[in-house]
Amino acid sequence: MKAHALNKSYLRRWLFCYVLLLGTLLQSCASEEQAIELSGRTMGTSWHVTYTPYGELLDVSSGDVQQAIEEVLEDVNRSMSTYRPDSEISRFNKTTPAKWFSVSEPFMTVLQGAIHIGEASEGAYDVTVGALVNLWGFGPDARNDTVPEESELKELLGHIGQTSLTIDKPGHKILKTDTLSLDFSSIAKGYGVDRVADWLGRSGVQNYLVEVGGEMRLLGKNPRGSSWRIAIEQPDSPIGTLATAISLSGDAVATSGDYRNYFEVDEKRYSHTIDPRNGYPIVHDLVSVTVVHASAMMADGWATAFMVMGAQQAMTVALEQHLAVYLIQRTATNFYSSYSPEFRQYLEDAP
Numbered sequence: 420m421k422a423h424a425l426n427k428s429y430l431r432r433w434l435f436c437y438v439l440l441l442g443t444l445l446q447s448c449a450s451e452e453q454a455i456e457l458s459g460r461t462m463g464t465s466w467h468v469t470y471t472p473y474g475e476l477l478d479v480s481s482g483d484v485q486q487a488i489e490e491v492l493e494d495v496n497r498s499m500s501t502y503r504p505d506s507e508i509s510r511f512n513k514t515t516p517a518k519w520f521s522v523s524e525p526f527m528t529v530l531q532g533a534i535h536i537g538e539a540s541e542g543a544y545d546v547t548v549g550a551l552v553n554l555w556g557f558g559p560d561a562r563n564d565t566v567p568e569e570s571e572l573k574e575l576l577g578h579i580g581q582t583s584l585t586i587d588k589p590g591h592k593i594l595k596t597d598t599l600s601l602d603f604s605s606i607a608k609g610y611g612v613d614r615v616a617d618w619l620g621r622s623g624v625q626n627y628l629v630e631v632g633g634e635m636r637l638l639g640k641n642p643r644g645s646s647w648r649i650a651i652e653q654p655d656s657p658i659g660t661l662a663t664a665i666s667l668s669g670d671a672v673a674t675s676g677d678y679r680n681y682f683e684v685d686e687k688r689y690s691h692t693i694d695p696r697n698g699y700p701i702v703h704d705l706v707s708v709t710v711v712h713a714s715a716m717m718a719d720g721w722a723t724a725f726m727v728m729g730a731q732q733a734m735t736v737a738l739e740q741h742l743a744v745y746l747i748q749r750t751a752t753n754f755y756s757s758y759s760p761e762f763r764q765y766l767e768d769a770p
Contacts, residue, residue: 454642457485461492464632474623491614499607512600519592536720537581544724545695549600550575557691572698608632609719636671636715654706665765671715675722676707692726703729707747
């Protein structure tokens with residue numbers, strides 16, 4: 420069955436957040452130090468960095484900082500992009516089972532973070548979901564907007580599972596015991612944010628905002644001398660509609676939603692978020708998840724895991740793991756939100 424011509428852009432979901440931040444920054448005339456804003460493209464999306472020059476970067480040109488940031492992000496892309504046939508992850512996916520594969524330290528870090536989330540989420544998150552993502556048309560293969568045959572899904576489900584991975588951390592190598600494919604798309608952008616933020620921190624920068632594809636990490640103050648203010652978008656609403664806003668510093672934030680990237684067949688919506696437990700796109704009333712965490716990589720991965728779970732299980736796991744989580748659910752006529760106790764501190768209007 421062919422799909423209707425409806426494919427919402429994944430890249431638009433955080434446009435409003437960045438516009439709000441940009442407007443805040445442009446009002447910072449009272450700051451003694453002028454913030455520098457840089458941007459570019461990476462991982463099929465955009466990146467933005469705002470920082471106040473300090474430490475080693477005090478006398479470094481913005482052009483040199485831009486180049487350094489792009490090199491950091493290119494290193495992540497070169498390792499973890501499934502859209503590059505020569506990347507580290509693509510080469511591993513092509514290897515035959517029972518053959519050890521040497522990996523870099525960054526690759527190992529992301530893989531172990533993903534496996535931790537997979538175990539803590541009891542399989543709602545699974546880094547070996549790559550083949551299913553491709554089958555549904557949300558991976559590097561050509562998009563066809565069709566619903567796979569059930570026989571295809573059952574066949575692939577038999578090859579999904581991170582228990583089929585063996586990790587030798589001291590030896591920096593991994594092995595698969597089945598014909599599976601890794602997919603870091605739900606965690607690599609967050610890792611890229613962490614890498615850039617760490618580089619800025621090592622350079623002595625004390626105030627920055629780093630964003631890649633909507634995932635952010637922030638430190639210190641904005642140019643007006645107050646905490647960074649981040650907007651959470653209202654799902655399925657015109658750009659500029661605010662669900663809530665949070666203030667934070669020294670943390671990372673990531674949001675996952677099912678309302679921007681999907682296709683429709685016979686008036687039924689198929690989300691880009693695939694449940695690795697049954698092989699199908701998610702179908703429930705949870706439409707947006709925002710996670711605040713010390714690590715952008717972990718916030719990124721957990722946001723996807725919670726989207727797969729649905730609201731009830733997501734809140735249960737968030738409470739068990741003591742995670743700061745904000746959920747938005749859809750009703751027949753409106754939306755309503757809930758959040759974990761750990762998230763309350765970030766809400767500007769929380770009691």
